[in-house]
Amino acid sequence: xxxxxxVGLGRLGISMAETLDSLGHEVLAIDKEEGVVQDLxxxxxxxxxxxxxxxxxxxxxxxxxxxFDAAVMIGEDHIxxxxxxxxTLKEVRVPRIVARATGSIHxxxxxxxxxDRVIEPEREIGKQVARTIASPGLLDYVDxxxxxxxxxxxxxxxxxxxxxxxxxxxxxMGLTVMAVKxxxxxxxxxxxxxxxxxxxxLVVGGSKEDLDKSPLVxxxx
Numbered sequence: 435x436x437x438x439x440x441v442g443l444g445r446l447g448i449s450m451a452e453t454l455d456s457l458g459h460e461v462l463a464i465d466k467e468e469g470v471v472q473d474l475x476x477x478x479x480x481x482x483x484x485x486x487x488x489x490x491x492x493x494x495x496x497x498x499x500x501x502f503d504a505a506v507m508i509g510e511d512h513i514x515x516x517x518x519x520x521x522t523l524k525e526v527r528v529p530r531i532v533a534r535a536t537g538s539i540h541x542x543x544x545x546x547x548x549x550d551r552v553i554e555p556e557r558e559i560g561k562q563v564a565r566t567i568a569s570p571g572l573l574d575y576v577d578x579x580x581x582x583x584x585x586x587x588x589x590x591x592x593x594x595x596x597x598x599x600x601x602x603x604x605x606x607m608g609l610t611v612m613a614v615k616x617x618x619x620x621x622x623x624x625x626x627x628x629x630x631x632x633x634x635x636l637v638v639g640g641s642k643e644d645l646d647k648s649p650l651v652x653x654x655x
Contacts, residue, residue, distance in 0.1 A: 436460070437502040439528065441488045443470050446534065446555060450507045451481050464488060488519035489528060500527040508533040508549075513540055517547055524548030546632055551579070569651050573635065577642075584612070584639045588629045590649035599626040608644040613637040636655065 436459045440451045443465040451463040451474075461481045468485040475483045481546050486493045493600065499506075506528050508516050513536060520533050533549035535541035543553040562575045571588040578584055593601060604607040615621035617620070617633030630636070638650060645651055 437511065439499055439502045439506045439508070440464070441508050441523075442516075443467075443474060443483075444588070447507065449473065451545050452478060455481050458588045462499075462502070464497075482492070489515060489522050491522050492524055499523065500529075502528060506531045508544075516540075517543055518545055520549050521547040565646075565651055572651060575651075578639075581641045583642045583645055584637065585645060585650060586635060587650045589632065589634045589636060592649055593630050594632055595629060597627050597629045598624055601630075603617040603638075607640070607648050609634055609638050609648060609650075611638050 438454045438459045438461045440454070440461060440463040443451070443463060447463065447465070451461050454461045455478060455485050462484065463471075463474070464484045464486040466485065466487050471483045471485045474481075479533070484497065486497065488494065488589050506523060508519050508523075508531065512621050516533060516535075517540075520531055523531055530550045531548060532551045533544040533620060535544055535552045535554050536556075537554070541554065544552050558577055562577070565575050571590065572585060573588070574586040576584040579601070598611060603611060611624050613621045613636070614624045614628055615629065615635040615637075617635075621635075621637070636650075638645070640648075
């Protein structure tokens with residue numbers, strides 16, 4: 435069983451703890467505010483809650499956080515606290531640290547003090563919502579990190595009644611169709627001779643740049 439450590443129990447931290455718990459992970463979640471910890475303990479009985487300060491090295495060693503694996507989420511609201519918590523957890527040898535940043539400068543500092551991955555949830559959600567607003571056919575957009583993304587979308591008009599071989603999306607656009615879901619039917623892995631029809635839903639992967647340039651993420655897509 436994977437052991438996961440969630441620091442900071444704001445909305446994001448609570449969501450992280452709840453989701454990890456639902457996926458069968460053992461979760462230790464901490465917050466400096468004892469009242470917050472007590473309120474959540476009854477709502478998520480399978481999550482281990484502790485009132486502790488992630489910037490306190492002795493407290494972190496006492497919790498044996500170096501024994502946790504996979505992702506570690508830093509949910510501190512204050513920039514300085516998040517940076518100090520990241521540095522502290524790095525010092526006590528937490529294997530992997532995922533830190534929340536509020537901006538690009540903050541992100542660079544977190545990386546320099548030891549964060550293995552930095553996320554900017556508000557920025558990422560803003561980009562996702564903007565794309566879905568810009569393209570009525572876009573149903574979902576999943577940022578896979580680095581330069582890759584995965585989208586769920588209706589078939590653009592210019593692709594209707596054409597096979598995947600005809601479209602040759604991999605060569606022409608750098609895109610890969612992962613699944614095709616016909617209207618009213620189950621999704622399936624596509625073949626080269628799969629013809630796209632009105633009402634079909636596609637799952638397409640590729641670089642963010644290639645996806646953004648395609649008819650899938652365009653106002654008239």
